Amino acid sequence: MQFGQDREESRMKNTRLLKGFVILATAFCLSLSANAAGGKLIEMLVNDTGVLELLGKRGIKGAPAKKVSEYVSQSILSISYSNKKPAASELRKIITSIVGSDVDNVYKKQLMELLDTPAEKVTKDDLVTAVNNLIYLSNRFGKRGSTVLACAECVSEALSKHGFKFTLEVLNDKSSKRVLTQVLPREPRQLTTFISKEMSKGGLGDYSRTAARTNLVSPEEERALGLFLGLRKYGSKKQKELADAIVKVSKDSSGDTTLLSRENPHKLWKLFSEDMSDEVMDSWTKMLKEVGEKSDGSDGSAKKAFYEYLERVAGDDPVLREQLSALKRKNCFFK
Structure with missing residues (x-):
């Protein structure tokens, strides 16, 4: 009799525990749902799943969404x-602490408001x-x-069509990593000074006057x-050859x-903004050597020689012709 009573009490106790667990679990799930729906943008940005959710609900899905999520994560x-990766509150403090130029502050102000x-x-x-501004600020003030x-x-044309202006490329090339992490200053003003000194020492012109006058950078x-x-000095043999051709x-x-x-x-110096194989660099070096020989420095002569070379290479190949048209349309290296 006592055994049956004990078993019944145990069953009732377990039932109460189970009900309590269900109530807590339900409340927890509802809390998560509420946070996902009612959280702030900054809270979503520090969460990879949150970024993908935001993108998906706004029509940005698949590979483009995955790339944007990666850019956001790398930027943070x-x-x-x-x-x-910092928590939302810490990220807010980091962005608030940024002090830059008038242009930098516009990007910062817009981001903080969002x-x-x-x-x-x-x-x-x-x-x-928000993503564009976050990438911009990371590029300018990133610590690592x-x-x-x-x-x-x-x-990526797919990203551009959605309105994204910037991407944040992670370079794995050994020499590029060294320059980016050990040679280039992290602080924008010091970076400008570095560029000015290197251009002067390399006989490449006066950056302090040229950049402001031409708005080329x-x-x-x-x-x-x-x-x-940096790669002109610390790059591989192939990188130095390409830099010299530029x-x-x-x-x-x-x-x-x-x-x-x-x-x-x-803006051919932007070629190094992505990793390239030796074969690809050889192709660029060969082309730019010829472009340099045929360009006399007059108005637009480099651009003319550049596209004449590619026109000749493309010939009647429809795929190459389309790639050439896309290159002209994007104005990646010439305006």
């Missing part, structure tokens, strides 16, 4: 004070702006990582320019070497 890690927006009220344009900003239109491109200059294209109408020429402008 880059500006973090430690080697791990971060506290409830996730369900974030429009697609808001989300794209071998990352460099690239133009979204040149990297925007703030977000300085790291890519610094990478090019320099040979960089002439003004007087025949003087000017990397940032108003008469003969180009």
